[in-house]
Amino acid sequence: MYYRQLILPAAVLLSLHAVTAHAASETEIQELRDELQQTKTGYESRLKALEERNSSATTRVNAGSFNFGVSALFSAGGSSATDAELANLQAGGHDPNRNGFTVQNVELSIGGAVDPYLDGQANLIFLIDRNGETVVELEEAFLTTRALSYGLQVKAGQFFTEFGRQNSQHPHTWAFVDQPVILSRFFGGDGLRSQGARFAWLTPLPWYSEFYLGAQNANGETVTSFLFAPGEIVDGHTLIDRGGARKASDLLWSARWLNGGDLSDTVSANLGVSALQGPNATAIDTNTNIYGIDLYLKWQPIVNQRGFPFIAWQTEWLTRDYDIPGDSLKDRGGYTQALWGFTPRWVAGLRLEYADGRDNNGTDPLRDQRKRYAPNLTFYPTEFSKIRLQYNRDWAEHLAGNTANSLWLQYEINLGAHSAHKF
């Protein structure tokens, strides 16, 4: 080859040049040249030696793709609303929901590669409810395949349904102290999660485009808009026990199509559409359908320091058709939120929300018309902790006087595994 023919004369020239060069750099270059000569003769053994020189720490961290993390989310604050009213205003299971202090969520997560084929993950949560009782939940425990062909992936176990953007996110990654109203209404305080399996296909399209199709059990306290729990009352209908799943239509089916990409060097975006179908327990043959659209856009200038500054805009809109005997309840709602990381460690946010149910009588706190706006300010001392102050201005039809003002201070710590920078 051309270069090879040059090696010898070049080496001669170099050594001549080296005589005139700085003495120290000459030795350094010679050392480097020797090192490379060695690596050429025994690259593999050399690499091993280097890896060993880089010591056991490297080996330990790399071999142990087993992560253990604890995150704890606390809040304190007060509202013009009473604790009883707050239970309806802040319907999320991890929302600050009483005057005084709340332990919103303490989450233990363990995860990693099971073997060359599977990853495993389990998230246990602890929280202290309004009555001061400690609640422990198996929030998620699932396996995912690591590398099936054709961009396919299977997930199985107990997991958050991949519907929209926020439902499958954990509270410590939320940008606000509480869950959007519409998610609390459709998916309950704990988010929509159940036992089942889902397939995902990362398509070979020239942009990021992924399909999800899932089937999960439709019953249980975390499957609110579907079979939910017998005895609960929805719009005056007492939920019945429809028995176990006998056919495919007794399960909760979910579908999602997520598209994303870079719009420029500074803007990235995700656009998703999601759908859910499953039985509900107001009668023996009633169904619920939920549809949603979600958009996430993030801007970061070309030059940035530790991920700052940035602007992130997130919006979701959901509609629900909930069959009841002889009729169908139609609900809708959504939120839009913008975050502005204006200087390293500081993020200002604003969220606007709306929800209502058609033909509601204005007294049902889960179907009445609601509006909420919430500005907040978050300080991140490091990636592993944060302090957040949020003001909520609520307007709710069911509420005496219609309005409520609340102020919440939230603090969070993360121990163990490094937090994942997901988009």
Added chain:
Amino acid sequence: MLRLIPYLISIFAWCSFPGWAQANLNVVTTTSDSAAIVQMIGGEHVQVQSLTLGTRDPHFAEATPSMIRRVHQADLLVLIGADLEIGWLPPLLEAARNSRVLLGARGYVDLSTSVLLLDKPTGTVSRAQGDVHANGNPHYWLDPRNGLRMAQMISVRLGEIDPTHAADYRARLEAFQQELERRLPVWQASLASLKGKPVLAYHKSFVYLADAFGFQIVAEVEPKPGIPPNASHLQQLIATIHTRKISALIMEPYYERRSAEYLAQQTGVKVVVLPQSVGAQPGIATYFELFGAVIAAFKTAGVVP
């Protein structure tokens, strides 16, 4: 709607047809520096893309949809390692589900195993010390001698994955080595007056540059890695600058300038904004141009003649 289905199927089929993808090796790197080296070693046989821009701090990237797409299609994933990408590479690899580039596969190239890492902490490592990297300092590409080691590893791995062109990769490595051997003494001569001198750095990211060119980093503007300075730390630094007779403060272009400007104004220390990566500033397209720009920055600031 149903009429669209055949069209959709044909689009997918077209996209997944193997001949549609370029015949070249598809190499994805986590940073622009390793992309520049891969380009020099791989030449026309590779198509290389960096996941992050040289203008941004690579610790703080996010696993964006376009990254998932690129890693999904990669034949080779070249990373800096030593926890530089700890925040975003694990979720990215999980989402991209590409067995060719998972840890342990031949397409997973962790360049940190090709160099000797400095700043490896001894004793217990705790987050109370700030962003301390347990495996050692990951900014090793700023030593040009490490650039050669990285090029060496890249050349070997490219040759393993694509044996047809292995001789080309070896030849380009020779050329890389020759050019480096030609340039290194020139660079060292340019910075000769800095040898043995104490220097202040903003972040703990220039230890390899200091090692390569023989200057000493005696303190950082950040009291702990990742923690911005407060007033009392700045006062201490002013005292250090005076007692140690420090003449230069080196920092990446993306950090805030206020602290540095304050120290300059108080002590006369010269602020040198150094490009830390290929692409950090306009006109730095290759790995060798990076060091040219580093030296130019020292000269412009008046630190070296």
